[in-house]
Structure formats: C-alpha cells, structure tokens
Amino acid sequence: MNKVTKDGKSINVALIGYGFVGKTFHAPLIQSVPGLNLTLVSSRDAEKVKRDLPDVTVVATPEEAIHHPDIDLVVIASPNATHAPLATLALNAGKHVVVDKPFTLDMQEARDLIALAQEKQTLLSVFHNRRWDSDYLGIKEVIEQGLIGNVKHFESHIDRFRPEVRVRWREQNVPGSGLWFDLGPHIIDQALQLFGLPQSVQGNIATLREGAEINDWAHVVLNYPEHKVILHCSMLAAGGVQRFTVHGDKASVVKATIDQQESQLLAGVIPGSEHWGEDSDDLVVFDANAQPKPHSTPKGDQRQYYIQIRDALSGKRSNPVHPVEALAVMAVLEAAVKSSDTGTTQTLSLTDSERAKLQ
Template identity: 35%
Template sequence: MSRTIQVGIIGFGLSGRYFHAPFLTVNPHFKITKVVERHRNEAEAFDPTIQTVRSHEALLADPAIDLIIVSSPNDTHFAYAKAALEAGKHVLIEKPFANTSAQARELLELARQKGLVAIPYQNRRYDADFLTIQQLLREDQLGDIVEYECRYDRFRPDVANSWKEQDTDGGGNLYNLGSHLIDQAVALFGLPESVSGDVRIIRKGGVLDDYFDVRLFYPDKRVILKSSMLTIDSSLRYIIHGTKGSFIKYGLDIQEETQRKNILPNTPDWGAEPESQYGMLTTPEGRFTFPSQPGNYHHFYDNLYRAIVGEKPQEVTPEQAIAVIRIIELANESSQSKKVLEFR
C-alpha cells in the first residue's frame, strides 16, 4: 500500500529550498512537515503548511517524522545524521555523505542495525548528460571505454566568505563538486584499483582547495575528474573515448537553473535540454548530434521512497557512498605525497 513519508529538513538554504523542497512538494509520497531554521522562516514562505523549528532536537523529537534531510553545512552532517538514525529516522544527507570514510562506515552500520535508509544526495546521477552517457553505454555506441574525462568548472575569482570556502572541516571544492564527479565515475565503472590527485589552491587569498585533478586507475581505462574555480569558459563537461566512438558534451543540466526561477518540477518537458546542448557522437561512420535524455531528479526521490518502504534497494549503494569519501581522502593524500595510491 502507498504511504506518505513525513519529512523534516535541517537547513533551508540553496539545497533545501531549490533541490529538495520543490521535488518533495510535487511527489505524493512525501510531505514536508517541519524545517529547522535558526533565524529565518524561508520554508514557511515557500509553503505555509510547513512548521519552522529552531533546533534539530525539536525535529528529532517528533515521532511522526519518518525521514530527516540533512541540508546543513558539511561539518554538521555526521552528528546530525547519527542523531537522526539513533532517533529511528531514515536520513538523506547532502553531499558529502560524511567528512571521513570512518564516519561514513559508522553511519551505514548504524542504519543497517536499525533497518533504516541512509543515503547521500547524489542528484547529478539524474542530470541530462549523465543519463545520456548511460544510454550510450547501454547501447554500446562507444564500445569499450578507454578514457573518460568529466569536468565541473566555475569562474569565481573572488573567494567567498562562506563555510564552503572557509571551513576546513568538510569545505573545499573536492568535497563539494568532487563528490558528484567521483560518484558518477563509481556508478559507471565501479571501484578503481588506485587513485592519484592534484588538489590545490589557485586563487589569491584562497583558504581551501579550489582546483583538483583526480585520476582513477582501472585495468582497462583511465578516469579523469577535474574542476577549477578559475575557468572562464566552463562549458566543457565530458570527453569520452571508446573502441567504437567518442562522445563530447558541453553545457550544464538545466534543472538547477529552472528551479532557481521558482518553477516547480511538475511542468511539461521538465529537464529537457535545448538542442544547442546536445552532445556530439563521433564514430568511423561520421560525426552526429546525439539527443540528450531529459534530466530528471524525480527518479532519485522515487527510488528513495521505494527504498524506505522496502520495495527496492537504494540506487546509491552503501558501498558507493563509502567509496566516494575514501577516494576524496586518497586524492588529498596523493596530492601531498605525489604518489599514486592503491584504493583500499
């Protein structure tokens, strides 16, 4: 039987307001009941039926809430998620899932013991470009992949006065954007044999890393994951070479941009990219425009619901959640030691 999952959100900034709330609002399986905001009432402005509370303790004390979304700064993820699990709540944690692989293992073991779902928010698995790449691989359009490169660049020459660029406990670009790129690679190719990293600060006045070049080594392919905060032309996203073809993709998925316009994700043609953003597939037969699959973050929440009610396993598996954090750790260690490190 269908049921409604009662949701509490810790934090209502960019992620809570523009990623979680719109999709939960239009999904009949979820109902946002309470949101923790320390000083503001943004959630009530979004939906007057949402109750604002001022502490995570008040949220966890509500026996009616089934799912807690941890959408607060990275240094709070582990503590809030652990408290939620101990209170018998399922948890959805903004990336990064945790700041260390030991923390990730502890959360997942606690969830296993209590029969609860603990999952990172890896919405970029449902971007138009990544869904299209999965289609290409399913259809064997590229053959055996020999090199896969993904970039997620921005041009932000001024260092922001925010926890993402100032807080050493979980801040920095590798934990931020790197979590997405690494998760996508692990979802496609599994666990690597070894990892190398070049993680740096390239902006004047920078406190935390704002550039990374992470390499994942597999027996038959190389995976290159890069991001820089000083890239004026940040449109390049993927370059993939295989034994049958190559695929090059420009342009970022349009869902975030659409959500920031206060458009709810129940509109027709949601996530459909303009043809100008379609990727190029090159094979021995020629060069072709390859239409993008529509981006659709709905799939993440649908899978989350089915995992909570026991209908289907979670698509972002516990093993993958741990692997992403472990690769971040190894990339940082590799950057300091100037060595390729075995994934372990």
C-alpha cells in the first residue's frame, strides 16, 4: 500500500459528485476528520458547492478532478452507473479511491476494480458507512453480550413513506437505480458483518407505487444453518415498523427508530460536535417472560469510516471496508434480484478464493 501521509502531510481529497450523498454525507464527514483535506469538488453546479464550501476548488468534470496532480484520494459519489468507469480512471491515475455504495452495477465490474487496485497497489474502499450507526451498534452489542442467546430470527427494516414518485435518477428506470440498490447495500452489509455469508438467498422485489418506473419494495431472506435473516425496505411504510427485531433462544430485542446521523447532517449538525450520533431511543430487551427492559443505545459515529481511511493511508491500520466485503454485498444484491425474477432460491456467485478472504 502506498503511503501518502509523510511528515504530517494531510491527504488531499477530491469529491466527485455534489448531489444528495456528496453534499449530505461525504463532504461534512471528510471535513470533520483531521488529516483529510477536501481540496476539490467535481460538480456542474459550482455555485451550489461554493455556497457550502467557499474554500474548495470546483471543477466541471470528474476527469479534471482525477488527474489533478495534488490529489491523493478520489471519492466517487456520482450516480451508480458511473462508479466503475470513474474508479477505473482514478486507479489508473495512481489515486486511492473510495466509492459510494453500491460498489458497482454488477460483480464483474467489482472484480475488475479489485484486480486493478491490486495491480496499482492503491487503496480501494467502499463507503459502507452504516457500520457506525447507533441502531446497528446497539443490536450488535446486545447479540455479542449474549443477552438474547443464540440468534434465530434477525429482521432489519429501512422503510420510508414516499408515495409520490420523484423526478430523480434513483427512481427512473436506468442502470443501478431502484430502492434495492439504494438501501439494500446498507442492510446487507450489516447482516454480513454480523453473520458472514448465507447459504442461500430468497428475494421478492416489486414496484408498488402508482407511476413508479423501478422497484420500490424489497423483501429478502438470507438462509443460514441455524437462523434466518429478513431484510426489508419499502417506500410505502408510514410508520409502525421496528428498525430491528431480533429473536434469540433466550430473549428478544427490538430497536424502534433509525440512527439519527442523517437527520443531524441535514439539520447542519457538525460531525463530532457535542450531541453528534446521540440516540435517545433505547433498545428494548424482552426476557423469557416477555418482560421488557431498556438497553441504552450507543452513540453512532460515521466519521469512523473516514478516520480509518486516513489511518489506512498512513499505514496505521487496514482498510475499514475491504473491496472483497463490498463484492459480497454485490453477490447478495444480485442473488436477490435473480431469485425474485425466477422464483427460485439462489446461492452466492462467489469463488472459493473470494469466500476464503471473507472468513
């Protein structure tokens, strides 16, 4: 791995894309991490960028950002179909690369990027930021402490209520769009972090809203030898759904509401400030007699992703999200789509070598 922090030199970052994800997540998180210097943004709307980031250089094209001689790390937060071609360009230019989720449109694109990063000896990572969400960290803590025994049923929902179809690429019938490729990577990655690879996948993916062009509802089951994992996302859930419901052989735990960091970022809260990542919604553990007991929810902190990227580039730790882990997420995404299309249970299209790296 090339090291780009020598003698205290900060890592110069170029952000490609300043839409919702680039503006809301990447820019504030990068700026909150000492040692990372958001130097340049590629956007067609320079005025929008300058309102938020007056000291940042704005260029019109991704190519200008990638080939800028002062840039060490390229963060790709542009539409999903551009992830693979832009990451390829950046890796070939000798840059380190962070790609927003989903990694790519398909597994072959992901494999090609992994091979190229290995060839160029550069860091390639995928922004699976929800590993540092309060709700997930709380559920993980309860499971690891053995408070519910052995997990038998794990259910993860990210639901929204958006009955009206919006005019934006994520809701148009273009490559990489749809709710499953938008929210699926978050809940898949969390499940794989907890339980590893499933034996098989059953998917049911649908388009339910009037006028919708692409899927807006997904219900996916990951089959494990001793338990089941249910992953669900919908655009038509106004309320009444738990974020997590987990049943073990000794007790159960539920988490009602989602991590608040996205809401905080939208409200202009500075990452790392006094109340950053706080979650006042306790988990509730139900014992064998169905008696509820609150369990405090730990703070979330998505800054940790970029803190660990910085430390990986300075040789202090490993890549926080190795690309083969993101490839595994792609394998589940694809298996669920194929299962839904064919009505059959699917196994993951991972090689023995890839599986070995995920152990």
